[in-house]
Structures are given as C-alpha cells and as structure tokens.
Amino acid sequence: MSIRLQRKTWNRVVAGTAALVCSLTIAGCTTPEEGGASGSELGVALPFKPVASLSPFSDDSVLNTRMGVAETLVTLDKEGKPTPWLAESWETVGDDTVVFKLRKDVKFHDGSAFNGEAVANSLQQAFQAASRPKGLGKVDLEFKATGEHEVTVKAAKADPILVQRFTDTGTVILSSAAYKGEAPSPKGTGTGPFELTDVNATEAKAKAFADYWGGTPKLEQLKVQFIEDGSARANAVRTAEVNLAQAVPLAQLGELSELENQSTLLPRGVYLHLNSKKGAFTDPKMRAAAVDAIKSDVIVEKIYEGHADKATGSIFNADATWAKDAKSANSTDGKAEANNKEIRLATWNERPELPEVASVIADQLRSAGFKVDVVVTDYDSLEQDLLEGKFDAVIASRNYQFGAADPVNFLSSDYTCEGSYNLSLYCNAEVDAAVDKALSIADTDKRYAEAANIGAMIVKDNAVVPLAFEHSMLSYKDVNSLNFDPFERRLITNETTR
Numbered sequence: 001m002s003i004r005l006q007r008k009t010w011n012r013v014v015a016g017t018a019a020l021v022c023s024l025t026i027a028g029c030t031t032p033e034e035g036g037a038s039g040s041e042l043g044v045a046l047p048f049k050p051v052a053s054l055s056p057f058s059d060d061s062v063l064n065t066r067m068g069v070a071e072t073l074v075t076l077d078k079e080g081k082p083t084p085w086l087a088e089s090w091e092t093v094g095d096d097t098v099v100f101k102l103r104k105d106v107k108f109h110d111g112s113a114f115n116g117e118a119v120a121n122s123l124q125q126a127f128q129a130a131s132r133p134k135g136l137g138k139v140d141l142e143f144k145a146t147g148e149h150e151v152t153v154k155a156a157k158a159d160p161i162l163v164q165r166f167t168d169t170g171t172v173i174l175s176s177a178a179y180k181g182e183a184p185s186p187k188g189t190g191t192g193p194f195e196l197t198d199v200n201a202t203e204a205k206a207k208a209f210a211d212y213w214g215g216t217p218k219l220e221q222l223k224v225q226f227i228e229d230g231s232a233r234a235n236a237v238r239t240a241e242v243n244l245a246q247a248v249p250l251a252q253l254g255e256l257s258e259l260e261n262q263s264t265l266l267p268r269g270v271y272l273h274l275n276s277k278k279g280a281f282t283d284p285k286m287r288a289a290a291v292d293a294i295k296s297d298v299i300v301e302k303i304y305e306g307h308a309d310k311a312t313g314s315i316f317n318a319d320a321t322w323a324k325d326a327k328s329a330n331s332t333d334g335k336a337e338a339n340n341k342e343i344r345l346a347t348w349n350e351r352p353e354l355p356e357v358a359s360v361i362a363d364q365l366r367s368a369g370f371k372v373d374v375v376v377t378d379y380d381s382l383e384q385d386l387l388e389g390k391f392d393a394v395i396a397s398r399n400y401q402f403g404a405a406d407p408v409n410f411l412s413s414d415y416t417c418e419g420s421y422n423l424s425l426y427c428n429a430e431v432d433a434a435v436d437k438a439l440s441i442a443d444t445d446k447r448y449a450e451a452a453n454i455g456a457m458i459v460k461d462n463a464v465v466p467l468a469f470e471h472s473m474l475s476y477k478d479v480n481s482l483n484f485d486p487f488e489r490r491l492i493t494n495e496t497t498r
Helices: 061-066 116-127 230-238 250-256 284-293 297-303 354-367 379-387 407-415 429-438 444-460
Strands: 007-011 021-023 028-030 040-046 074-076 082-084 087-093 097-102 141-147 150-155 194-199 203-208 219-226 244-246 260-274 308-310 342-348 371-377 393-399 464-476
Touching (some): 040 230, 116 141, 116 150, 230 244, 230 250, 260 354, 284 354, 297 308, 297 354, 297 464, 342 354, 342 379, 354 393, 354 464, 371 379, 407 444, 429 444, 444 464
Parallel strands (some): 040 219, 040 244, 342 393
Antiparallel strands (some): 007 260, 021 028, 074 082, 087 097, 097 150, 203 219, 244 464, 260 393, 260 464, 308 464
C-alpha cells in the first residue's frame, strides 16, 4: 500500500515534537527527552460527545483508541499499512484465512487472561453486533482460538483485505466482562495504557494501567471533556482548563499563538453532496449549474486559512500516490439556468469550519440564481434526515479511509445504490459494477488505483463536489510525545507526558 500523507506544522512547533520518533511496535511515541512528571494528570478536550457510553459498536469506537483505553489486533502506520498491535504478527493462509499470533505479555484491565479464547470471543461479539463495525464487512467470518496465543479468522470467500479489517476501531479487544450488559463497555475491560474508570455524556476519566504491555504510562490520570462547541474548546485550552484541545476553530488561532499548534493532513474530505434522487438536483443539468457556481479554492484560502489541501476535483487527495493519475473533475456540460430554484442546504456544527463553508457555498449558489435555505445544527439531529435525502444538498466532512481504511469500501458505503451512508442518494449501475469488481482486487496498488478511477466517474456525474481536504488540528501546551496519527485513531500513549 502506498499512501503519501504530508505532515504540516504551523505556529511554534517545539524541537521535541520535530524530533518525534513513533514506534508502533511499543505502541507509543517517544522523544529523546524523558520529560514530564510522573504522576501528572492530562486534561483533554475532544469535539464529539459519546453517543453510546463508548461502546465500540458505535461512532464512539475511535474515542477508545484515541484515549489509549482499548486496542485492536492491528493498527495502521503513517502510510496506511497494517502493522502489529495486540497481534505481534500474522500469516495469511490461502486467500480467505489469516492466523494471528498474539502478544504474550498483554493483560486486560480487570485482570482476566488475554488469550486466544478471549480474543476470539471479542471478535465474535463485534461481528454479530446489530451495529457491526463497518470494517468487518458483510461476508461471514469465523473466529477460532487455535492456540493459547493464536486466533484464526476464516472468511466465507476470498477477502483481499482480511487483515486490514481488524484495524477498525470497532474491533478493539475487550475482556468477556465487557459484554455482560446490553451494550459492551470498555470500562475496566480494555488493554490500553489507560484504564477507563468513568464516562458520561460530558467527560471521561481514566487512570494509568501499570501492567501495560508497552511499558508503564508516564501520565497518572486522564480527564477528557467532550465539548462540541469549537469556541468553548479553544477557550478551555487557552485558559489551561485543559492541556490539549482537538479541532479548535481556525478563526481563533490568533488567540492561541502562545500554544503549540499542530496540523496533520488527513484522508478526510469536505464534500458538497447533491441529492440525485429527490428534489432539484435529480436533473443533471441543474447539478451542472450548481457545479458551475462553486469556487472551492476560496474555502481553502479564506476559511481554512491554508490549513487544508485543495480538492482539485477529486474525491481522494491527489497527493496520495495512488490517486494522482486519475483524471477527475466535475462537469458543467449542458448546465441549466437556476431560475430562482429553491434548494435546502444542510451541514452540522460540531466541526467549526463546516457552517462557514455552508455560508460561502450558499452565497455562491445564490449568485448563480438559486434560492438557498441553509440548515445548520448538531449532527445527531440531522443524521436521519440526511440519510433519507430530505435536503437537496449536504456539506459533509468524511474520512475516506474509515473502518478497514480501504477507499474501495468507502465508495461502496457512500456511492453505491445500497450504500449505507449515501448522502447523495446516488445510484449508478455502472459504478456499482465497477465497485464490485474492485472489491475483489488483491493487489493493493491496483485496488487503490481503481478506487481513484471510480471516484472520477462519480465526480464527473456531479453526485458530489469535492471542496477541500482537512488537516487534524491540535492546540496544546506543555504536552510531549503525542501521537500525531494521520488516521486520528491514536493520540494519547504510554509515552505521553506533561
């Protein structure tokens, strides 16, 4: 797999950060300095509130790995390649089976044994969950403990990304005690450097797990606040209520100039989805009129202030080596006149730049003759209406390497007739057939190149208008050895200090 993800820093980035050396084999990032007082507490502000008490079978799953509470068998290195985590190695057998060799020095927080039986049970629980982690896919999987520290996974048919499926944060390994309630709980049942002790809708607390397999954590406590309002997150880190805040509004960076501010390019796009099944944009000529009105460069320059990459007409960032050769662009052929056509445009406010993007896009569409009503609210209130296509257009921020980190699966989920997150309500038999074919490609370079080609088909059809590619933005003070993960799955490790 070859994915080029650039790391960009801005404001003052300390020398210790510049010298950061990440060692995934010991599940942490270290610096040359030992720095940080043992026994300290780290305060963190994150942008999304838990929706299911940190159940891994929900959108909360990434919070568990980001806080260092729970871990998967496999993780991703900065290039997007599967790399060992709780599994120290693996072997593929044929095209439908993988044998994971488990680390022998891992312990669950509740003291129960980390072994093949526990791991197979945890994976089985994830696979049979009503809200199965997306990375596990739809094909039947069988999980067996084939040794004290060995688990074998067999798919019902050939699966070229079988190993990669277990990088999905929904597949974190928990002890059997986690599954006794209605929903699995990582409280006291994970394997990470920090043991979750308390969680509610506004905060979570965790303590250092002294027997962590990667080494005793250098922090003693974590206190995580879930603050949806971007201005409130910025104020919390500015006033030292917390030591670190994620996703602060770019407009407030001037007030945070005394802090360290880190920007890391993500495989995350900002997209304008045009509803191709209901309303004004069922007409391809009207979609072309909207496309003609959009000037996305101003969004990168004015709203993201350069801390995002230009989309250049591609669903995938063209800096990725596998995407750069695809000729991708929206089409204005046969565009109609807007003639005061009424449209409803929606977005959510948890990501502070999205409402601003919506405002700019709405003005551009109005200038082209559309009559635009803008709806901005929290994501939970919007989700059902988004999926049912109750808006003519939606501005969304979406990671195109979520779940199993596979762009073909992203296209299957977001742009096929039966896709589970198809905000454009896009349905094209030619695209569906191309995605189905790509899902069977085992060679990573060919698989990803085909994803880029299919993406170009979708963009040409004006189902979506790529606007920008986001960076992960962290503001912090007196914090060392954070994990600047381009996939946003890891942040706090056993090596983190303050």
